[in-house]
Amino acid sequence: xxxxxxxxxxxxxxxxxxxxxxWLFTQSLGCGTLMFFIQLMTxxxxxxxLTPLKKINSKLLLALLIFVAxxxxxxx
Numbered sequence: 001x002x003x004x005x006x007x008x009x010x011x012x013x014x015x016x017x018x019x020x021x022x023w024l025f026t027q028s029l030g031c032g033t034l035m036f037f038i039q040l041m042t043x044x045x046x047x048x049x050l051t052p053l054k055k056i057n058s059k060l061l062l063a064l065l066i067f068v069a070x071x072x073x074x075x076x
Contacts, residue, residue: 016040023035
């Protein structure tokens with residue numbers, strides 16, 4: 001990621017836009033926007049807090065993403 005910052009930024013932006021589109025698809029405009037920003041702030045805050053403690057790595061993030069996706073699909 002550090003060697004290719006431009007593609008990383010583009011991929012990150014596409015992921016954010018797709019997450020926002022999913023929130024809009026499942027919720028209304030106001031509720032989807034509010035929930036998207038709440039989720040974005042929560043994840044961002046956790047990354048800022050846990051990064052200096054060296055508790056976050058790519059494998060942990062991938063496992064967390066898979067767990068959240070499976071949980072979300074199971075309860076919907």
